[in-house]
Amino acid sequence: QKEVEQNSGPLSVPEGAIASLNCTYSDRGSQSFFWYRQYSGKSPELIMSIYSNGDKEDGRFTAQLNKASQYVSLLIRDSQPSDSATYLCAVKAGGFKTIFGAGTRLFVKA
Amino acid sequence: DVKVTQSSRYLVKRTGEKVFLECVQDMDHENMFWYRQDPGLGLRLIYFSYDVKMKEKGDIPEGYSVSREKKERFSLILESASTNQTSMYLCASSFQKLTDTQYFGPGTRLTVL
Numbered sequence: 001q002k003e004v005e006q007n008s009g010p011l012s013v014p015e016g017a018i019a020s021l022n023c024t025y026s027d028r029g030s031q032s033f034f035w036y037r038q039y040s041g042k043s044p045e046l047i048m049s050i051y052s053n054g055d056k057e058d059g060r061f062t063a064q065l066n067k068a069s070q071y072v073s074l075l076i077r078d079s080q081p082s083d084s085a086t087y088l089c090a091v092k093a094g095g096f097k098t099i100f101g102a103g104t105r106l107f108v109k110a
Numbered sequence: 111d112v113k114v115t116q117s118s119r120y121l122v123k124r125t126g127e128k129v130f131l132e133c134v135q136d137m138d139h140e141n142m143f144w145y146r147q148d149p150g151l152g153l154r155l156i157y158f159s160y161d162v163k164m165k166e167k168g169d170i171p172e173g174y175s176v177s178r179e180k181k182e183r184f185s186l187i188l189e190s191a192s193t194n195q196t197s198m199y200l201c202a203s204s205f206q207k208l209t210d211t212q213y214f215g216p217g218t219r220l221t222v223l
Contacts, residue, residue, distance in 0.1 A: 043200055044214050045214070046211045046212075051209060088152070096166070096206070097155065103152060
């Protein structure tokens with residue numbers, strides 16, 4: 001069974017701090033990696049995708065991928081209360097299916 | 111702008127009823143998916159379709175069926191609703207490239223009494 005594991009949290013950080021969200025996956029053949037944000041009562045929306053080892057930055061968000069360690073992370077700099085949400089890690093190994101983690105709840109305290 | 115719509119935001123049904131959930135996407139995506147989301151369990155794939163009239167079972171297909179007669183529309187059917195099917199149901203669509211992300215509809219919160 002291919003798995004994507006995340007710490008369920010909640011992760012609580014003060015406003016302006018860096019939030020670090022982590023994800024591990026079991027399928028070494030995984031090739032595409034995504035971070036989705038899901039606000040309470042809403043559907044997931046894509047915030048970052050990453051396909052090769054290293055860092056990818058987009059505004060306050062940085063995705064980090066280490067395929068050797070089977071590890072993906074998302075850093076949120078200058079965290080804002082509006083970043084409070086559940087963050088889903090998703091992994092695609094080929095074929096049609098994407099495997100989602102159960103999500104990490106993030107609270108940013110004003 | 112990608113748009114995935116679902117027929118209802120909230121639905122209340124009785125045990126044993128046949129339930130239809132519809133999803134429509136306007137981006138000409140080949141792939142369409144149905145998930146359910148429950149607290150602590152994350153997103154679980156029920157069925158997906160990679161082409162018109164094609165369907166594949168996901169991880170939890172029992173008690174569900176699907177229909178894809180047109181490329182833009184993917185329906186989820188609960189043949190005889192049960193209380194353990196109370197959940198949030200999310201439809202998604204994507205292109206078939208490996209790098210392509212999934213776009214989600216707003217979700218249908220189904221309660222089976």
